[in-house]
Each structure stands twice: as structure tokens, then as C-alpha cells.
């Protein structure tokens with residue numbers, strides 16, 4: 001499978017309401033290479049979710065374009081999967097049916113989609129919970145199920161909007177490690193939004209920071225100590241001088 005780069009050109013976005021116009025994004029140019037794990041941090045309201053929704057094809061930009069390879073993004077597509085902060089599982093379906101839903105809508109035969117669902121539930125450690133309803137799962141497990149659903153669709157690009165923001169610290173750390181494993185195994189392109197500077201630096205192969213009003217990318221650097229081929233990082237990574245240095249500079253970029 002050939003993966004494509006994501007190319008954002010001259011993106012601007014304005015929300016108009018009765019109170020006036022909000023310029024959420026301003027002159028965003030960005031290329032995400034196949035297989036990058038790009039983390040995007042920035043203060044609340046700086047436009048991170050708006051950018052993600054435009055990449056997902058859920059919001060049409062006021063000005064500018066997004067391409068995946070040669071394709072202009074105009075609507076959601078099977079090449080892009082979205083994981084939101086709050087799990088968006090259907091409460092009336094069991095976990096397996098929730099994971100299968102995208103494949104079902106695309107007309108994938110039952111045996112095939114069941115197999116894909118069970119494989120991805122195993123990937124996220126939920127093999128034994130396929131018959132449960134979402135309300136029987138913890139927040140972390142629901143988030144895992146949401147990730148399994150995206151993986152079952154096998155998108156090239158995974159867009160994650162603060163997926164671990166609402167989880168307790170321990171569950172969050174476990175899911176961070178799982179995400180890194182998954183990324184290294186599959187080589188998928190991932191854009192990951194977070195409020196946490198530590199999470200951005202820990203997970204990213206490249207770290208972006210946006211500034212608010214109007215939303216612009218003000219920081220864009222590789223996370224050098226997590227270059228391809230390095231082992232999945234442990235807590236030791238956080239004590240490396242390079243980690244501390246990048247964390248400090250990301251924090252400065254956010255506060256300026």
C-alpha cells in the first residue's frame with residue numbers, strides 16, 4: 001500500500017456568529033510525510049480541533065486546501081480515521097458491532113468484517129469484551145474500542161483529537177505506550193492533538209505548536225531522540241537532556 005503525504009496550503013478559517021467573526025486559523029502551511037507521528041500542542045482555543053476537522057473533511061476551510069497525495073480533501077474518507085476525546089460508541093450496539101460499523105457501511109461481507117473487528121479488538125487488548133455494551137466498559141476501554149474501530153477501517157492516516165485527555169494518569173500512560181507500539185508496527189501517519197507538553201514531546205516524531213488568535217503554527221521540530229528504529233521509549237527518555245530541552249522550548253512556544 002502506498003501512503004501519501006498530507007499537504008495543507010494557505011489554510012484559513014473563520015467562524016461567523018452573531019457576536020462577530022472568530023479567525024480560528026491563519027495561513028497554515030504544513031506537509032505531513034507518510035509514517036510521521038505529528039503531535040500538535042497549543043493553548044485552549046488556538047484552533048487545533050478546527051485544523052483536525054478540516055483534515056478529516058468534517059469542516060470546509062474558508063480559504064486554502066488540504067490534499068492527501070493528489071486527492072483534494074472535501075469530505076470524510078476511508079483513508080482518514082478520527083479518534084475524538086470522548087468515545088463516540090453507539091450505546092445500543094455491542095463492542096464488536098461498534099468496531100465493525102465502518103466496514104458494514106462500506107458493504108464488507110460479514111465474515112470479513114467480524115474477523116477484522118476481532119483482530120483489532122485483540123490489538124487494543126479488548127478481545128474478551130467484544131460482547132459487552134459500551135456502558136460496561138471503563139473510559140479507557142471505551143477509548144481503546146474507539147481506536148479499534150478506526151484501525152478496523154485500516155485508514156492510512158489517523159487523526160486523534162486529545163484522545164487520552166479524559167483518562168486517569170495510569171491509563172493514559174498505558175495507552176501512550178500502546179499507541180507508540182501500534183505506530184511502529186503499522187507505520188501509519190498520525191496527527192495527535194494534546195494539551196500536555198509532556199505527551200506531545202514523548203509521543204511525537206515531530207512536534208508542532210499553535211498560537212491562538214489567529215491560530216498559526218509557531219513551532220515545528222523533529223523529536224530527535226525518538227528517531228525511527230529507536231526502541232519504544234521508557235521513563236528514562238524523560239530524563240534525557242534532549243527531552244528536557246525540547247519540553248522547555250515547546251512550553252516557551254506555547255506561552256509566548
Ligand SMILES: Nc1ncnc2c1ncn2[C@@H]1O[C@H](COP(=O)(O)OP(=O)(O)OP(=O)(O)O)[C@@H](O)[C@H]1O
Pocket residue numbers: 015016017022023024042043044045046047048049050051
Ligand atoms: N463551531 C464554532 N463556531 C464558532 N466558533 C468556533 C466554533 N468552533 C470553534 N470555534 C472557535 O474557534 C477557535 C478555535 O477553536 P478550536 O476548538 O479549534 O480550538 P482548540 O485549540 O482545539 O481548543 P481546545 O484545546 O480547547 O479544544 C476558538 O476561538 C473557538 O471558540
